[in-house]
Amino acid sequence: MKATAPAAAPVLPVRGRLRPLGLGDVRITGGFWAGRQSVNADASLAHIEHWLEREGWIRNFDLAAGAGDLAAERRGREFSDSEVYKYLEALAWEIGRSDDEQLESRFRAVVARVAAAQEVDGYLNTRFGRPGQAPRWSDLEWGHEIYCVGHLLHAAVARARTRPGADDGLLELARRAADNICDTFGPDGIEGICGHPGIETALVELARVTENHRYLAQAALFVDRRGHGLLSDVEYGREYYQDDTPVRQATVLRGHAVRANYLAAGAVDVAVELKDAGLLDAVRAQWTNAVARRTYVTGGQGARHQDEAFGGDWVLPPDRAYSETCAGVGSVMLAWRLLLADGDPRCADLIERTLFNVVSTSPATDGRGFFYTNTLHRRELGTQPDADRPSPRAAASLRAPWFEVSCCPTNIARTLASLTAYLATADDDGLQLHQYAPGTVRHRRADGRQLCVTIATDYPRDGEIRVRIDGDDDDDQPWALSLRVPGWAAEGATLTVDGETRQVTPGVVTERRAWRPGDEVVLCLPMAPRFTYPDPRIDGVRGCVAVERGPVVFALESVDVPGVETVDELRVDTSEPPRLTDGRVTVRCHRVHPQDHTWPYRTDPAECTPAPDAEFDAVPLVAYHAWANRGPSTMRVWIPRHA
């Protein structure tokens, strides 16, 4: 790996089963994700900067640099600095992807304002430590100081990998902030951790960029310290910030879902760097259990509004699903690291599911509104959030332009801008494609040979993925091309190579050949819409089915069913499979009108099983990620079955 330039990618482990390919190696040239990336670049980034300015979160840095009375005038919550850093990270990736001059100048302008606020010893936070403010590190539980530095580091890492040697000063600024963290919380410093993990991945990545082992050691120390009750207890219990059980001993992801995923991702990074198999095993087991028992069908995580947290096993209520957008981002971060470490295609399965059904559900089609939480069932019509001021974070309403706690918009922006780096990997033997989008993948191996492929597909609208070997390299050396057959493609997937078609099953299918330019591999995934049944232990959706097509979860939305007051009146007839009608996924439904009573619990079961009063042969469903774009509606992913 040393033979080639570091990839422009968020995660670059020194070892592991697979090696990431970056923005320079992979291009998305069309389709679903190209559309999302261009809305992100063209609309969301400017929208975000507008709100960051409007809410004063960038100006806080100016105040800290002396432009005013910081203590009196500072605006925003404890973690508002991190939104500016996540915006910078998004810009850095987008500039790396598109070379946009205007974005470059915006990036430099914001970096300069941030830099001006850094204190002489490297400390950087606009909320603590200056006259009239609470002292530095005086509130590790809720202050988010270390967490904010983590996002600063990620921005600097993104910049260093997309514009190595840039003269904007961000990397140096980040180094000094990281040194301040290490000076303060190192082995001889405060024995503390941050109430919100996030610094761990950042320090490891900065160590990888700078080749400074100190940052890695500090990340390892933070991982090891957690779980010993260093943080004070809170009403939700210390599991809220994963300070209940040491990382090595925990058996499942728990507590605040964003915190849990960020911490686990950092623990994987540390484990991989330090060859700590025990730590990696522990996190892998936590992830496996969380996926098997604590994850929504959308890939969403977090079942509790109270503490934005995982519920217990099987506690997955659709109507009170929290499924925070940022938890989806964190879940992708964790699964990607495990995929690189292990090569386990189930990790890529979860990434695909989460990208299509959480990450792409949050932003509005115009890129200027976001879901903070991603409910799977809305009973009442949402109301249009105030376009002119930040919304509460978990209001049951339509996508909002900004939130009082506005972590999600910037998290979406940095994820979409760097998405290209999550599609393909390489190993010594060849290329692996994990997510499918039209585009190109090229990789120069350590031996100098360049492997290039072009992917043509309309996935996920269509199941055909056509991979063509490119280039003028007609070396006779064989190499391996691996494709992921998603877990949902249990039956009917085929692979065609050199005119021969065979059935393939979920997992990784590898073709190792002396490929010639023009050779084609065609993966055909079964795209018939299908019913999906829940594990019987998930009490919240007993007697219901969901509908999926490929990796996309569908939903019943009231705007598609004229004459129905609410989608809750519909019962799906599972005796007929869902089908495609005029290009839309449809199901057969019955309508019921439950009887109103003064007391909703009855001795006579007949009173609770209303007979249908109408039938709908083909009720169209909407891709879950596209719902709530046509005005107020009611919606459900899990539809009760007609008995």
Next chain:
Amino acid sequence: MKATAPAAAPVLPVRGRLRPLGLGDVRITGGFWAGRQSVNADASLAHIEHWLEREGWIRNFDLAAGAGDLAAERRGREFSDSEVYKYLEALAWEIGRSDDEQLESRFRAVVARVAAAQEVDGYLNTRFGRPGQAPRWSDLEWGHEIYCVGHLLHAAVARARTRPGADDGLLELARRAADNICDTFGPDGIEGICGHPGIETALVELARVTENHRYLAQAALFVDRRGHGLLSDVEYGREYYQDDTPVRQATVLRGHAVRANYLAAGAVDVAVELKDAGLLDAVRAQWTNAVARRTYVTGGQGARHQDEAFGGDWVLPPDRAYSETCAGVGSVMLAWRLLLADGDPRCADLIERTLFNVVSTSPATDGRGFFYTNTLHRRELGTQPDADRPSPRAAASLRAPWFEVSCCPTNIARTLASLTAYLATADDDGLQLHQYAPGTVRHRRADGRQLCVTIATDYPRDGEIRVRIDGDDDDDQPWALSLRVPGWAAEGATLTVDGETRQVTPGVVTERRAWRPGDEVVLCLPMAPRFTYPDPRIDGVRGCVAVERGPVVFALESVDVPGVETVDELRVDTSEPPRLTDGRVTVRCHRVHPQDHTWPYRTDPAECTPAPDAEFDAVPLVAYHAWANRGPSTMRVWIPRHA
């Protein structure tokens, strides 16, 4: 009503369909409630005082009176004063019921300490207004200052009605505190309301005790002011404290469930006093809708942990049921006021259900532990809360001795001590029995005639309620004896009068006769255990049934089913009705072991419908109020049906 002494009862409206009978009129002499009352008197009251002292919540008054540095040493949350007042109220009722000398001296001692803290203008609160503290009324949203005064007034009202003319000074203290509220928040004062309703019922009752209309007018003003956004917005929305919609315009109980019930109860009081039919209609409609769509089968209210609030219609998840004990108390307060106003037996139905399944579920059998929330489903074994320090309020664990927010123990104590006043009423024509317990009811009418009955029953263990006419009054004037036939007794209830038995149906059955001493009326209620089915719109319990017997909800508890890891493995066979086996309610169950998968959503429905691997002919259930008294267990009220 003026002809007789005021009843020793918490609520004494000047008009309304029914008139309450108090502690002097009604005696409970045995059975379920006598047991609860004696545990409350013998154990809970001392337990409460112990914790109030231990946590320093009574000492706060000493500090305020000058015994120390209040600002520096005060302990407890904003509302801790109210716990002392609720304890005083409980003592007052208990002294009125039992004439206990020791309780009387404890009562006087605590009153003296409270009195010493009152400021010269009547203001009384240990958290605000003194040197080093936040100014008075500086945090109406969360400060609970007015709310605390409300509980002080209720304590004084209880005392005034049980010991009229007592020289302890509490009534005068309360008057001065109430005058301070009226001076401060009257028509010419601050246009404000308290973030937590509760003052409204208190002011009305104090007006009834003192015949001072000023307090009633202030209560009416508080009711009218609410719903106009006088309180600042909060993340949960202003519906959290019912400041979203004026009381007259709201159509359903919403927001924080305790606040909602307290406010609605106060609005009924105001409406009744001021003959405000529109206001009464509005609250009645809110109650009707809340009962029909937002109430658990236990009578519990509040489906959200986040804001301790009502969920939307049909949002009643059993596993995340909040069903706060205090919301149950508030619901009894509201339903009782509506019953007095309207005579609607559905109000008494809800009271019965809530008393047997919420109010009696909270306290441990020894009276020294309490549930703060009352979940309907526990998936994981609870852990024994710390006996030595206050627990978080909504921890999923066993009953705890005390809470950081410890509103529930004192609320239970005052409710049980005054319970006798909720059993029977009178009107010009006779007596009405609403709740059944062995004991006596006597009432001297305005015309001087005394009506006396003795109730003999083992209800709810047995369905026979035997009412004997007592006394030596052989006036030939007929009078009416009314009995409530509970809503759950849809079939099979009979009434026997003078040897003649007839079928009766839910509602009020009235016998008007020239009763003679020794005459008997026997109500027989059908006590066969029964399955109860949920409205199909309650998504959280689709495909499940509950089991009830009489007014008591039953539950499946793991300690009763050896060989089963968790109650979630059981499926109830509804083809056989529940029955009594050796005195216990039992059901036939199948055991299933769902298959573990790495992803819990499957295309093949067979993978989600495991076949039973064992059958249990008679699984014993436990009365829900008695669960969690035999060590850690899993439990469910709603049991999935075997298909």
